[in-house]
Amino acid sequence: MENLHNKISNKELKERLMAETEPRTTISFYKYFNIPDAQAFRDELYQKFVDLGVFGRVYIATEGINAQISVPTSNVEALKETIYAADPALDGIRLNYAIDDDGKSFWVLRMKVRDKVVADGIDDPTFDPSDVGAYLKAAEVNEMMGREDTIFVDMRNHYEYEVGHFKDALEVPSTTFREQLPMAVDMLQDSKDKNIVMYCTGGIRCEKASAYMKHEGFENVYHVEGGIIEYARKAEEEGLPLEFIGKNFVFDERMGERITDDVLSHCHQCGKVNDDHKNCHNPACHRLFIQCPECDEKFEGCCSEQCQTEMHLPKEELNKLIQERMKDKDFFTKKRA
Incomplete structure (x- = not known):
């Protein structure tokens, strides 16, 4: 198989992107599932993404996939079919569509094989990342907001929290997810009788965090389905008040999606x-x-x-x-x- 890596300079790629006339759609998705041969899976998917004109950042590991990408809008349906067919575990996977999208989020496709799709620092063989907390849809998130028996926990980095977060959410002050996990456990030790609602940008960090909290003995653990991106989209579709205020930091050229007009x-x-x-x-x-x-x-x-x-x-x-x-x-x- 040929052409498994980009060989064009960033400058030329950016110029090509800016010269495009067809709009692009920015999409993110993730899934924890077993990939026996991560390199072979990566190589096959890379060629298919190149054929569809996909740009973005994709991490693949034996534990699953994490992707933030853009695709020409005319190829969105073909992209969905490609992702769904890549593995039975990906059939029907939820795709998060960007909210504040100019289509210029990425200019090259980078697809890497890693030890883990999210570096978590967990080396306990008894930890089961599939034993996750209960999902909360947008309406359920709003129902739990402000309850005395519930704590919302932000599993993003300090610079993400700084510009936007759920109202009164607990910040776990760190720059890395691997530092946050044990820190969150320590900060919440006196709150094991409460509902713990975890959230992040697109769901991948808070899903694993919810499994880790359960592993550490917390029983009433939840996480926001699809993260902030899906919450904001569904809240708007359903006419719900937005309980996330400010900007949602994103890891691409936009550096943020405006959720509300609040500047924090x-x-x-x-x-x-x-x-x-x-x-x-x-x-x-x-x-x-x-x-x-x-x-x-x-x-x-x-x-x-x-x-x-x-x-x-x-x-x-x-x-x-x-x-x-x-x-x-x-x-x-x-x-x-």
Whole structure:
């Protein structure tokens, strides 16, 4: 089988995307199921996705698949058929359609085989990821909201929670899912008699988190079906009040889907009300932060005066700085304040 990897530069791929005239639809989906030969599954699916013009990010492991992709809108039905036919476990799988979608979320298809589709740090052989909490549909989520016997738990990272969350939801302050799982157990030890409702962006993290909470002895565990994306879509379709406020952070070029007009966060530089995430324009930093338009102009898209200065260094000096910082495995991660 040929053409199993992209060989075109990012610059050319972005230019091709911007030149497209047909609209694209952004879709995410996941499924925990056994894949005996993850590499073979990946290679076969990759070629089919290429033929359909799919862009995006897909992770495959022996435990399942996690995908955030876009496809020409005319190929949506063909994509559904391809996914449903890829494995019996995927037949009829729920697909989450983006809410605030300009079709420019991805410009290349990257499909990788990993040890796990979501890095969880769990090495307990008795843990069963299929023993999940009960699903809650949008109307059921609203019914449980505000009850004294119920706690909503946000299983996303701190920068996601910052711009939007369910009202009064508990934040588990961490930048990685593997850190959050034991942290959530510790934070909720005195609440084992309550209903624990877990949620995340599209459902994949909170589904596994609900199984982990049950594994740790919590009995009344729930999770929002399809995550924030599906909740917001169904609430709108059914005319329900939105209990998620603000923006839903997404891991593509959009960096966020507007759910309500509420702006919960502030520019990290001047403190003005704002919830626009971006990456620092200094390639020797690339920090994720929130920046208002005024500071964007003042700092040229950089997160600090230092980065603004570094960005204009001679190319050789800038590349040397990047190489030096790459020696610190945590420098180019979202862990930095």
